[in-house]
Amino acid sequence: MLSLRNYRLCSGDSTFRLPLPSSGSVSKRNGRWRSPEAAIIPNFHLPMRSFEVKNRTLVEDIKKLRLITAIKTPYLPCGRFDLEAFDALMHMQIVNGAEGVIVGGTTGEGQLMSWDEHIMLIGHTVNCFGGTIKVIGNTGSNSTREAIHATEQGFAVGMHAALHINPYYGKTSLEGLVSHFETVLPMGPTIIYNVPSRTAQDIPPTVIHTLAQNVNLAGVKECVGNDRIKEYTEKGLVIWSGNDDECHDARWAYGARGVISVASNLVPRLMHELMFEGKNNYLNLKLMPLIKWLFREPNPIGLNTALAQLGVARPVFRLPYVPLPLVRRVEFVNIVKEIGREYFVGEKDVQILDDDDFVFVGRY
Secondary structure: HHHHHHHHHOOOOOOOOOOOOOOHHOOOEEEEEOEEEEEHHHOOOOOOOOOOOOOOOOHHHHHOEEEEEEEEEEEOOOOOEOOHHHHHHHHHHHHOOOOEEEEEOOOOOOOHOOOOHHHHHHHHHHHHOOOEEEEEEEOOOHHHHHHHHHHHHHHHHOEEEEEEEEOOOOOOOOOHHHHHHHHHHHHEEEEEEOOOHHHOOOHHHHHHHHHHOOOOOOEEEEEOOOOHHHHOOOOOOOOOOOOOOOOOHHHHOOOOEEEEOOOOOOHHHHHHHHOOOOOOHHHHHHHHHHHHHHHHOOOOEEEHHHHHHHOOOOOEEOOOOOOOOOHHHHHHHHHHHHHHHHHHOOOOOOOOOHHHEEEEOOOO
């Protein structure tokens, strides 16, 4: 009965009154109460916003990067991260000239991670390698709320820049695209990722040119093609090719700053040469069989298979990804021999591997 009486007091008793604010917290204008200014400060919904951010990086420092590797995430047989293998792969990237890494991107299977895993891996990469290489965390989402929260956390643990994709599956209008990106751009240096083959929606130039007015836009990872890249670079935008098979021409004929690469997981030294040492049609053609092999099935299936065959990562796949079939694994051995084993990461001989060598994990 006591609880019922209390409920009646709160909801039905006309004599019950809420306490008035103290006189010190009331602002009056013409005798009417006005909410305190502190209640309407811009972006008050971003509690992790701070000017004291670890590894705060200038946007110009991100714009200078030419070779950025979309780094693979290796797994243990239980499906959890194999940080020892991850660190070894990171070291191989650094010593072979990669200037930045995308952590938890499409290649790194961020789509198969919980946000706790995602932010942990970004923080781990920053703590171990952030003084040597730029760490760009994929904190994008098709949910603006999730993108805001993940980006706050990513910058809080020290990432140098964020990678943001446009909302996929549910999609949105062009005005919605602008609004989505404008919520995360104020947090720090940002690369926008346009890959219509995965999102089913192109980010058109009208949207990019609108967003380019924000000082935190470092540039765009563009997968539509080199004609689109040329359209941007002629107007002074920084663009990275998102297509390994087009990146040489993008860099030397269409004005791209560089590439965000999958192939550099495997041959970082050769991809560095392709981006830094001038036009080299011979090397580009030499790498083309490898690049075409990598993307025969949706990325990162080919890369995961290749790193397992090289002994750099365990042959563990988080479903729904499964390895390339035996005939393709034989092809990869021949490709490695043709290019030269010394150019590939790792020190073990390349193996074909049996089907039974692979482990598939659905729960982790």
